[in-house]
Amino acid sequence: MGFTEMLDYLEEFNTASIILRLVLSTFFGGIIGIERESKGRSAGFRTFTLVCLASALGTIVNLHLFNITGNTDVGRIPAALVSGIGFLGVGTIIITKRNHVKGLTTAAGLWVTATLGISLGAGMIWESFVAFVLVLITVSILQNMSHYISNHNRVINIYIEMAKESDAGKIINYARSNDFSILSMEKKREKITKDCDMVVNLSLNLKKSKSHEEIINDIGKIEGVLYIEEVYN
Numbered sequence: 001m002g003f004t005e006m007l008d009y010l011e012e013f014n015t016a017s018i019i020l021r022l023v024l025s026t027f028f029g030g031i032i033g034i035e036r037e038s039k040g041r042s043a044g045f046r047t048f049t050l051v052c053l054a055s056a057l058g059t060i061v062n063l064h065l066f067n068i069t070g071n072t073d074v075g076r077i078p079a080a081l082v083s084g085i086g087f088l089g090v091g092t093i094i095i096t097k098r099n100h101v102k103g104l105t106t107a108a109g110l111w112v113t114a115t116l117g118i119s120l121g122a123g124m125i126w127e128s129f130v131a132f133v134l135v136l137i138t139v140s141i142l143q144n145m146s147h148y149i150s151n152h153n154r155v156i157n158i159y160i161e162m163a164k165e166s167d168a169g170k171i172i173n174y175a176r177s178n179d180f181s182i183l184s185m186e187k188k189r190e191k192i193t194k195d196c197d198m199v200v201n202l203s204l205n206l207k208k209s210k211s212h213e214e215i216i217n218d219i220g221k222i223e224g225v226l227y228i229e230e231v232y233n
Contacts, residue, residue: 011123013067018060025056025120028132029113035139036106051110052117055081059121078118085114109139152209155183158219159231160200165189167224168200174222181205196226 010017029052030045037044055078062077112135119128162168168187175182183203190199206215212230220228 007126010125013063013123017123020125021056021060021120021123022053024125024128025052025117028052028116028120028128031132032109032113032135032139035136036109048110048113051085052113052120055085055114055117056121057117059118063122078122081114081118085111105139109135151212153212154206154209156204156206156212156215157231158200158202158204158216159229160202160219160225161193161196161227162198162200163195163224163226165198167222168198170222170224171200171202171219174219175204179207181207193226201231 010020026049030049032052033045033048036048058077058081112131116128116131116135119131160171165187168185172182172185181204183205184201185203186201188199188201189197204215216228216230219225
């Protein structure tokens with residue numbers, strides 16, 4: 001049996017193909033989860049493995065019911081799986097006290113892994129493999145590209161904790177001396193720590209591509225700045 005014939009056989013709805021679909025969904029989901037867990041995310045190896053496996057199994061059950069009755073809506077369970085994964089994804093997204101949004105990539109990863117499981121459950125073996133490779137490229141290989149783009153964006157949003165309200169003028173002077181446009185500057189008196197007297201949310205237009213890390217380091221050296229980080233809206 002050639003490769004094409006074997007692939008056609010495995011895409012049919014039989015015991016061998018069902019076992020292969022479940023095994024591949026466990027493997028693919030686990031590999032994607034390992035990448036997330038290696039970065040310390042709450043949803044990691046086991047979560048992604050179970051999501052992909054559950055999606056594949058749900059789709060297989062739907063196809064099995066269709067083969068038995070002949071009138072089952074084959075899109076019902078997969079549609080419910082895609083909707084249901086949203087609740088799990090939302091649980092991975094958090095907003096820190098410093099307005100830093102985290103977990104978006106993990107939530108998107110859960111969603112695409114669930115869809116990958118559905119495609120495996122439906123018997124789309126080759127298509128699922130291609131999608132799996134593309135997911136790995138996106139979450140790992142393209143990470144450096146994503147970091148470069150975000151680090152050289154012309155607009156930067158910054159969260160700053162300051163010792164005194166009067167020190168805010170030094171930040172304005174820094175922006176003007178570097179020919180940055182202040183898109184917005186929100187000042188709020190807030191006692192985050194015993195030394196912090198004010199919080200500043202600053203949005204700058206750099207007018208040209210420039211390293212955000214360099215800007216964060218420069219502002220962090222200004223007298224009165226206790227804490228600084230870039231935030232992503």
